Amino acid sequence: MLDLKFIRAHPDRVAAAARAKGVPLEPEVILALDARRRELLVQTETLRNQRNVASEDIARRKREGQDAAAAIREMQRVAARIKAQEEELAGVERRLEELLVQVPNLPHPEVPLGEDESSNQVVRHWGTPPQFPFAPQAHWDLGTRLGILDFERAGKVTGARFTFYRGAGALLERALINFMVDLHVTEHGCTEIFPPFLANTASLFGTGQLPKLREEMFRVEGNDYFLIPTAEVPVTNLHRDEILRGEDLPLYYAAYSACFRAEAGAAGRDTRGLIRQHQFNKVELVKFVRPENSYRELESLVADAAAVLERLELPYRVVLLCTGDLSFASAKTYDLEVYLPSYQGYKEISSCSNFEDFQARRANIRFRPAGGGKAEHVHTLNGSGLAVGRTVAAILENHQQADGSVRIPAALRPYMRGMERIAPPC
RNA sequence: GGAGGGAUGACGGAGCGGUUGAACGUGCCCGACUCGAAAUCGGGUAGGCGGGCAAAAACCCGUCUCGUGGGUUCAAAUCCCACUCCCUCCGCCA
Missing domain, CATH: 1.10.287.40 (Serine-tRNA synthetase, tRNA binding domain)
Structure with a gap:
């Protein structure tokens, strides 16, 4: 607001x-x-x-x-x-x-003007897309053949855009969550949060999902609860209606949560595989900072998210979103896009935004400067660190081998009982 | 699910129809004392909105805010109703 x-x-x-x-x-x-x-x-x-x-x-x-x-x-x-x-x-x-409440946040002056993603600016690349001496498989085929992803039965049990992970697949998902949270806690100074997966209307209003994105969410019947579309909602609202102590800033949080999205209007897009699911796991980074530091904090947020991709040896690029691609609440957003062989291109795996005081004003989150004085709105930021399902897809596709197995990046092995590869059943 | 108790400022905690925006304490800020600190003493310390006001700040004035929403009254933190949340006991339950 x-x-x-x-x-x-x-x-x-x-x-x-x-x-x-x-x-x-x-x-x-x-x-x-x-x-x-x-x-x-x-x-x-x-x-x-x-x-x-x-x-x-x-x-x-x-x-x-x-x-x-x-x-x-x-x-x-x-x-x-x-x-x-x-x-x-x-x-x-x-x-x-x-x-x-329907007035969007102002884009930062550095944000390129443009109507859609074609005006986004690629800021930098890391790693090089793999060259395969064989025909690489898409992760949905690979995962199904390896017996670690089951889309068909999920369709039966729940519906389209849901997945069962099985065996090493389930382990991989769980390992990634632990790896990401540990990295952010031990190396990036975050406090770990395990939030509620349901939030009330006041919270969704505070972060800006309501009123605009009502149709994008699953609502629980009979009460005031929505399934959270991202941990950004509960974690940012952690401090709703609070005056924080200036000397306690900045606050960094890392939260694992499942995320739920109705994907209304996305019919026909990314219908196969893990890319666009109604339920997916994500590790989210949320920061509460002093206004004068928020753009520096945005850069370090991007670096923290990118560190995950680098440890997992996944090629990616950083994209600065143009005005037309910027979300309602954001002043400036960088997307991290991972290379996906099945898309023959890059796909969003993290979105890091500075909301300045837009969410803080809606959610009434302020801080009192050290030494007293008037309470001011904090600046809030958040970024995925990372979307876990898409990370699984990226690992399967980028680290696949000629024999149909998948190499587990070294950084992840301690979280996978030392497993070095996921091999197809004999 | 049943019975009861509660929600007041940054925090703890009084007040239970008319100088109560709110005693007292803690915290914080300023000052005194001190070489400096602690202790002690003195003073200060809510927010929103609007007006004066012209761009901002300061200041002054008004108004609203004691969980939320309604009601009673000339007048509500205080009385009534509904809702939300928290606590205790019983039942149920992972």
Whole structure:
């Protein structure tokens, strides 16, 4: 959420930013409602003041044993007017709030202007895509032949876009989760969090999934719970409505969670394999930082996520998203894209964003500077470190061998009971 | 699921219709004492919104906020209703 005062002062910039993100927006409507609200507010407050002054007078008279009946009768009329004013004001505020929460965050000035991913900028590459002296298999074929992924039975038991992991496949998934969390905790200074996998509407509103992405989520019937689409939601909301101590910043968290996405509107995209599932595992990094450090923190967040790919010997590239590809809440986002032979190209495996104070304002997360002073909104960042299912796909495809086996990268072996390869059944 | 108790500022904790935006304590900040620190003493210390106000800050004024939402009343932290969350006991349960 943007500061209403900022919108008031720079409606043109807000409109331009929204346009760049592809969000239709009429700041004039917001400004008109805002003006009306202030007008009503002044009237209402004047009446309230009249009431408060009179109440004190009534209290004094009663204390002194004087008659207050006339004043009370007068105030009954004022009270009725206040009530009517307050109702009108509440209506205007409701409409204003409704529009305000739909205003997207402003892109950072360095973000390239563009409508879609074709305007994204490749920032750097790491590693080289493997050259196979044989016809490489896609991970869905490879995994099925190895007996470690079972898409068919998952379709029977649950439905499309679900998977059973089996044997070494299940172990690989679990090993990756532990490897990633350990790396972030022991080398990147994160505190490990294991969050709830359901969150309420206030939390989803705080991180910006609501109101816009309601259709993207699974809702639990009969209560106020949604399955989380990412651990970003519970972990960022950990500090909702809190004032943090300035000396405690920055806070770094690493959280494993399952993630659930309805993938409405993605019909026909990535229908095979692990790439686009309704349920997938992810290790998420979340940072709460001082505003002046947030862009430096974004760079180190990208480095932390990239470290996982490097240890797993997976070639990747870093992409700076253009305005049109930037999410609603983000000011600047780098995607990490891993090379996938089956796509003959790079596929997103991590998304690292700086939200500046956009989420902090929605979720009311502030800090008090050391030495006292006014509480300020923190800046929040998060990034995948990494999406686990896509990492499994990348390992299977990039480390596959001519005989149909898959080499386990050395860094992962301690988490796989020393296993060096996953071999096909005899 | 049944019975009861509770939710107040950064934190602990009073208040239970009318100078209570809120005693007291802790923490934090400023000052005094000290070579310096501790201890002690003095003072200060909520947030949102709006107006003065013109770009920001400071300041002044008003208003709202004592879990959330409604109600009663001239007036609500205080009374009533609903909801949420927490705690204790019983039952059930991984």
